Amino acid sequence: MGRPDVQVVWFKRDLRVRDHASLTAAVDTGAPVLPLYVIEPSLVAHPHTSPRHVELVLDGLTDLRESLAALGAPLVVRVGEVVAVLEDLSTQVAIEAVHSHEEFGILATWERDRAVAAWCRGRGVRYLEHRQxxxxxxxxxxxxxxxxxxxxxxxxxxRMPSAVRPTAVALGPIPEMRDLGMAAETMVYRxxxxxxxxxxxxxxxxxxxxxxxxxxxxxxxxxxxxxxxxxxxxxxxxxxxxxxxxxxxxxxxxxxxxxxxxxxxxxxxxxxxxxxxxxxxAPNIERSALHSAFDSLRPATANTQALAAFVEGQTGYPMVDAVLRSLAATGWTTFRMRSMITSFASYDLWLPWQESGRVLARWFTDYDPGIHWPQIQMQSGVTGMNALRIYDPVKQQLDHDPTGEFVRRWVPELRDVPDSLLATPWLVATDERHDYPDPIVDHAAAVAQAKRRIGAVRSQIRGDGSTRALLERHGSRRPPPARRRR
Ligand SMILES: Cc1cc2nc3c(=O)[nH]c(=O)nc-3n(C[C@H](O)[C@H](O)[C@H](O)COP(=O)(O)OP(=O)(O)OC[C@H]3O[C@@H](n4cnc5c(N)ncnc54)[C@H](O)[C@@H]3O)c2cc1C
Structure with a gap:
C-alpha cells in the first residue's frame, strides 16, 4: 500500500449526496473516496430500533448507492461494528481520513463515535466530523x-460533486431484512x-x-x-x-x-x-430526568396491564386508542396527537416515560432522539422547567375529530356508536353495548393524583435555584406562548 490518501465518507444519518459537507470535503482533497455505510448489529438490536427503521435505512442505501454510482463511486456497504469494519478496510486501502457528520444521537451512537475517533487516533487517520x-x-x-x-x-x-474518484474496494451487497434476522413489519402504510x-x-x-x-x-x-x-x-x-x-x-x-x-x-x-x-x-436525557428530583417520581418498571393496554390501543379512550393503533400501522401522527398519547401514558397511566418513550420510538418512523427524548420528558412533566401539559382525550377528540372519521377508522368496534357518544362510549346504554373496553382509568381522578404527586416534588425544589439553572442551560430565549386549555 502506498502513502495513505483514501478518504472514507462514513454515512450515518445523512443518506444523501446533496448539501453533504463530508462528501464535498472528501472529494475536494482530490484523493480516492470510499463512501461507506455500516449496518451495525448492535444498533439493529437496540431497544429503540424497530424493523420499520431498518427498512427505511435500506430504502436510503439503495437510493444512495445509485446516486453515488452516477458520480463514479458507488456506496460500499458492510454489516458489522464500525471499528472492526474500518480495521478490515484499512488492510485493503490506505486510509488518510474518515469524514462523517456530527451526530446528536443516543448514548450508544455517542460511544460508537468515540470508539471510531479513538481508532482513528491510534492509526494516525484524521477523523473529521462535519456539521449538518x-x-x-x-x-x-x-x-x-x-x-x-x-x-x-x-x-x-x-455543492454536489460532479465526480467522485472510486477505490477498488468491493461494494458488498445491500442486505435484505431476512439477512439481518428481521421480518418486514406488516403496516397499512409506510x-x-x-x-x-x-x-x-x-x-x-x-x-x-x-x-x-x-x-x-x-x-x-x-x-x-x-x-x-x-x-x-x-x-x-x-x-x-x-x-x-x-x-x-x-x-x-x-x-x-x-x-x-x-x-x-x-x-x-x-x-x-x-x-x-x-x-x-444533557446526553443522559434518554434515561434520566432533566431535573433529577423527578427521577423517582414514577415507578422504574411499568404496570404490565397499563403498558399492555397502551401498546394494544385498548385504553378505553377512543382518541387515544385510535392514535396508538394508527401509529403502529403507519408510523406517523401529528405533534398534538403525540403529545396527547404521551400525556396519557405519563399522567393517566403513570407509566415510566422511558418505557412509553421506547414504545413510541419504535413506532415513529421518524424517530429522532434529539427531538424525541426532550419532548417525551417535557410532555411527562419531568424537566423541572416547563409548565405541565395534560391533555383531556375527550376534548381532543371533540376538537380534532368532530365527525368521528379518524376514530371510526382505527377503532372499528365503535363504528355504530352515534356521534354524540363516540368520545364517551362508556355512556352507551348496556343493551346497545359495543365490543370495546371501558376506560382503564378515570381521567379526572388519575390526573388529580398525578398533579398532587408532581406538585409535591415541585414544592421540594421551589426556590432552590435548580429551575433557574435549567432554564439558563436549556430554555428557549423566546417569550412563552399564552396559556391554552388542553
Ligand atoms: C412526545 C413527542 C415525541 C416526538 N418525537 C419525534 C421524533 O422522534 N422525531 C421527529 O421528527 N419529531 C418528533 N416529534 C415532533 C413532531 O411531532 C414531529 O416532528 C412532527 O409531527 C413530524 O411531522 P412533519 O414532518 O409533518 O412535521 P411538520 O409540522 O411539517 O414540521 C417540520 C419539521 O419540524 C420539526 N418539528 C416539528 N414539530 C416539532 C416539535 N414540536 N419539536 C421539535 N421539532 C419539530 C420536525 O423535524 C418536522 O419534520 C415528537 C413530538 C412529541 C410530542
Whole structure:
C-alpha cells in the first residue's frame, strides 16, 4: 500500500449526496473516496430500533448507492461494528481520513463515535466530523444559540460533486431484512425512505401543500398531507435541513407566497435544533430526568396491564386508542396527537416515560432522539422547567375529530356508536353495548393524583435555584406562548 490518501465518507444519518459537507470535503482533497455505510448489529438490536427503521435505512442505501454510482463511486456497504469494519478496510486501502457528520444521537451512537475517533487516533487517520445540524457541541450560552444556528443555516449549500474518484474496494451487497434476522413489519402504510423520495416530499410541500399548514398541525386527519411529512427525511438526513431552510427563504421572497405558513414551518425547523441542543447538553436525557428530583417520581418498571393496554390501543379512550393503533400501522401522527398519547401514558397511566418513550420510538418512523427524548420528558412533566401539559382525550377528540372519521377508522368496534357518544362510549346504554373496553382509568381522578404527586416534588425544589439553572442551560430565549386549555 502506498502513502495513505483514501478518504472514507462514513454515512450515518445523512443518506444523501446533496448539501453533504463530508462528501464535498472528501472529494475536494482530490484523493480516492470510499463512501461507506455500516449496518451495525448492535444498533439493529437496540431497544429503540424497530424493523420499520431498518427498512427505511435500506430504502436510503439503495437510493444512495445509485446516486453515488452516477458520480463514479458507488456506496460500499458492510454489516458489522464500525471499528472492526474500518480495521478490515484499512488492510485493503490506505486510509488518510474518515469524514462523517456530527451526530446528536443516543448514548450508544455517542460511544460508537468515540470508539471510531479513538481508532482513528491510534492509526494516525484524521477523523473529521462535519456539521449538518443547528445544534452544536460545547455551547457555552443559550443567549447566542439562535444567532449561531442561523449563521450555519445561512451559509451557501455544499455543492454536489460532479465526480467522485472510486477505490477498488468491493461494494458488498445491500442486505435484505431476512439477512439481518428481521421480518418486514406488516403496516397499512409506510413512508418511503431515500433521497429521491425525500426530495419529492420537499418539492410537493413547498410548491403545493404548504398553504394553510397552521390549520392542519393538530388534526390526525388533515395533518396527514397538511403537514410537511419531512420528519422521516430529516431524521435520516435524506434531505438536508439547511436545504429545506434555504428553499423556505427562496419561497418567502416570491410574490404572494404563503408567508404565515412558511414562517410557522420555519419556526418548527428551528425547534428541531432547539430540542436537539437539549440532548447534546444533557446526553443522559434518554434515561434520566432533566431535573433529577423527578427521577423517582414514577415507578422504574411499568404496570404490565397499563403498558399492555397502551401498546394494544385498548385504553378505553377512543382518541387515544385510535392514535396508538394508527401509529403502529403507519408510523406517523401529528405533534398534538403525540403529545396527547404521551400525556396519557405519563399522567393517566403513570407509566415510566422511558418505557412509553421506547414504545413510541419504535413506532415513529421518524424517530429522532434529539427531538424525541426532550419532548417525551417535557410532555411527562419531568424537566423541572416547563409548565405541565395534560391533555383531556375527550376534548381532543371533540376538537380534532368532530365527525368521528379518524376514530371510526382505527377503532372499528365503535363504528355504530352515534356521534354524540363516540368520545364517551362508556355512556352507551348496556343493551346497545359495543365490543370495546371501558376506560382503564378515570381521567379526572388519575390526573388529580398525578398533579398532587408532581406538585409535591415541585414544592421540594421551589426556590432552590435548580429551575433557574435549567432554564439558563436549556430554555428557549423566546417569550412563552399564552396559556391554552388542553
Ligand atoms: C412526545 C413527542 C415525541 C416526538 N418525537 C419525534 C421524533 O422522534 N422525531 C421527529 O421528527 N419529531 C418528533 N416529534 C415532533 C413532531 O411531532 C414531529 O416532528 C412532527 O409531527 C413530524 O411531522 P412533519 O414532518 O409533518 O412535521 P411538520 O409540522 O411539517 O414540521 C417540520 C419539521 O419540524 C420539526 N418539528 C416539528 N414539530 C416539532 C416539535 N414540536 N419539536 C421539535 N421539532 C419539530 C420536525 O423535524 C418536522 O419534520 C415528537 C413530538 C412529541 C410530542
Amino acid at each position: 445540524s443547528g445544534a452544536m457541541r460545547g455551547l457555552t450560552s443559550r443567549d447566542t444559540w439562535s444567532r449561531q444556528r442561523l449563521a450555519l443555516f445561512n451559509l451557501p449549500l455544499h 413512508q418511503r425512505g431515500g433521497e429521491r423520495a425525500g426530495r419529492e416530499v420537499m418539492r410537493t410541500w413547498l410548491t403545493e401543500r404548504i398553504p394553510g399548514y397552521e390549520r392542519h398541525l393538530s388534526s390526525p386527519v388533515s395533518g396527514w398531507s397538511g403537514c410537511s411529512r419531512l420528519s422521516v427525511h430529516l431524521a435520516l438526513g435524506t434531505v438536508s435541513a439547511r436545504e429545506v431552510h434555504a428553499r423556505v427563504q427562496a419561497r418567502k421572497s416570491e410574490p404572494a407566497s404563503p408567508r404565515f405558513s412558511l414562517n410557522a414551518f420555519e419556526e418548527r425547523l428551528a425547534w428541531r435544533d432547539h430540542f436537539t441542543q437539549k440532548l447534546e447538553d
